[in-house]
Amino acid sequence: MNDQPFFRIDWVIDNLDEIGGRVGEHLVMTGIAIGVGLVISFGLALLIRRVRPLYGPTIAITGALYSIPSLALFALLIPITGLSLLTAEIALVSYTLLILVRNIVAALDGVPAEVLDAADGMGFGSVERLWRVELPIALPVIVAGVRIATVTTIGLVTVTSLIGLGGLGYLIVNTGINRFFATSIYTGVALSVALAVLADVGLESLQRRLTPWARARSG
Amino acid sequence: MEFLGEVAAWFSDPASWEGRNSIPLRLWEHVSLSATALALGVLIALPIGLAIGHSGRGARAAVAITNIGRAIPSLGWLGMVLPITLVLFERGGLGFLPALIALVALAIPPIVTNTYAGLREVDRELIDAARGMGMGERRILTAVEVPIALPVILAGVRSSAVQVVATATLAAVVAGGTLGDFILQGIFVRDLPRVFGAALMVAVLALATEGLFALLQRLATSPGLRAATDVGRTS
Numbered sequence: 001m002n003d004q005p006f007f008r009i010d011w012v013i014d015n016l017d018e019i020g021g022r023v024g025e026h027l028v029m030t031g032i033a034i035g036v037g038l039v040i041s042f043g044l045a046l047l048i049r050r051v052r053p054l055y056g057p058t059i060a061i062t063g064a065l066y067s068i069p070s071l072a073l074f075a076l077l078i079p080i081t082g083l084s085l086l087t088a089e090i091a092l093v094s095y096t097l098l099i100l101v102r103n104i105v106a107a108l109d110g111v112p113a114e115v116l117d118a119a120d121g122m123g124f125g126s127v128e129r130l131w132r133v134e135l136p137i138a139l140p141v142i143v144a145g146v147r148i149a150t151v152t153t154i155g156l157v158t159v160t161s162l163i164g165l166g167g168l169g170y171l172i173v174n175t176g177i178n179r180f181f182a183t184s185i186y187t188g189v190a191l192s193v194a195l196a197v198l199a200d201v202g203l204e205s206l207q208r209r210l211t212p213w214a215r216a217r218s219g
Numbered sequence: 220m221e222f223l224g225e226v227a228a229w230f231s232d233p234a235s236w237e238g239r240n241s242i243p244l245r246l247w248e249h250v251s252l253s254a255t256a257l258a259l260g261v262l263i264a265l266p267i268g269l270a271i272g273h274s275g276r277g278a279r280a281a282v283a284i285t286n287i288g289r290a291i292p293s294l295g296w297l298g299m300v301l302p303i304t305l306v307l308f309e310r311g312g313l314g315f316l317p318a319l320i321a322l323v324a325l326a327i328p329p330i331v332t333n334t335y336a337g338l339r340e341v342d343r344e345l346i347d348a349a350r351g352m353g354m355g356e357r358r359i360l361t362a363v364e365v366p367i368a369l370p371v372i373l374a375g376v377r378s379s380a381v382q383v384v385a386t387a388t389l390a391a392v393v394a395g396g397t398l399g400d401f402i403l404q405g406i407f408v409r410d411l412p413r414v415f416g417a418a419l420m421v422a423v424l425a426l427a428t429e430g431l432f433a434l435l436q437r438l439a440t441s442p443g444l445r446a447a448t449d450v451g452r453t454s
Contacts, residue, residue: 006302067429068422069385075402075418079222079411155292159389163406172298177392182302189295196290 008183019171023191026167029157030195032089034150037096044097045104055105062098070095070159078163088160095156096149103145107138140214143207147200154196158188168192225412226419240400245417248396249424253387256319257380260326264379265372267327268334272368273360281335288328293386296321301393318387318395325386326379333375337368370440377432384428388421398424 073091081087119133161169171188271277300321304312349363388399401417
């Protein structure tokens with residue numbers, strides 16, 4: 001490692017295809033985890049709204065899942081689902097649940113009762129009320145949760161390289177740490193941070209576009 | 220069921236309990252690495268958090284530290300430290316040292332953030348009253364602000380501790396040993412009982428850490444504060 005420059009920009013340029021591919025894998029793994037996590041969390045949140053006593057146990061279970069280290073959770077699943085994308089996604093989805101369920105429940109709880117009464121008075125059915133009244137009002141808080149979950153997941157996806165998958169962790173571990181090759185390590189870390197920051201900023205601006213009235217009111 | 224028998228066999232095999240690749244040694248590596256990193260993390264982060272929280276200056280720095288801490292993946296810390304320690308210490312730069320530095324870096328942000336936030340939440344009137352009673356700045360900090368903010372500060376230490384124990388598992392990638400080493404070895408040689416057994420130990424260790432610090436947080440909440448929050452809850 002001493003006899004070559006610390007960071008070899010020529011390696012990055014020569015391997016742009018490989019690096020781009022790893023970014024793509026990283027995005028796909030993150031996207032699946034957040035997408036599936038959102039669907040499950042929404043289901044749980046709607047269930048909790050009908051059966052309130054389920055909230056405590058749901059948070060306790062998803063909280064316990066959240067504190068199991070990622071490599072350990074992957075490893076516990078390997079005997080069942082093998083060294084596969086499924087193993088990685090089950091663990092990654094599990095980690096999103098605590099943040100998402102908590103935020104979606106809080107977001108829906110935050111919709112003012114008068115608004116719900118008004119919607120009922122206007123003759124909205126429960127599905128229509130949820131879709132056209134509650135969700136738009138709850139959106140900023142829900143997106144705040146999605147942002148945290150996405151940033152966390154982008155970091156966790158790097159660990160999937162340890163169970164034989166790709167993503168930016170491949171640049172950090174397989175072509176980086178295992179070969180004592182600093183350039184690959186730093187490229188992987190820098191791109192992972194960049195993805196996290198871009199996702200965070202992107203989701204924030206998406207939320208502002210979707211809820212223009214929130215801006216109008218505060219401005 | 221058969222598989223769980225194999226896991227039990229790994230645990231009960233005498234070979235798992237002796238030598239340089241034994242359960243007690245890997246567990247000790249895991250615990251000692253985590254404890255050292257957390258202790259150093261507290262020593263560095265607490266004064267920073269107290270200074271920012273008490274004076275109210277440098278709040279932007281605190282926010283920046285939090286955001287950086289959140290965006291850099293824990294595996295990334297290990298990766299970033301390794302080339303530097305290898306250049307500085309050659310062979311000594313592998314193993315415990317890069318793992319320790321990475322874990323300390325990881326432990327700092329939650330403690331800084333929570334210490335700062337905890338102190339900021341203290342009622343300004345209480346601090347004015349303390350000042351009116353003739354307390355010096357240092358005494359206000361130690362006798363008023365810290366006791367009131369302690370549960371929040373300890374919540375930060377708790378999330379650092381859980382994160383450190385979790386990431387210590389990954390230290391195996393830089394030859395830092397720990398229980399994570401069994402997982403990586405096991406994946407490499409397709410010894411699934413070893414993978415599963417070690418993962419079980421890591422999960423228990425993480426949950427135990429969480430539980431221990433939750434208990435500590437409860438015990439450290441002053442009786443006056445506990446009464447106040449209880450009243451708050453019933454009303």
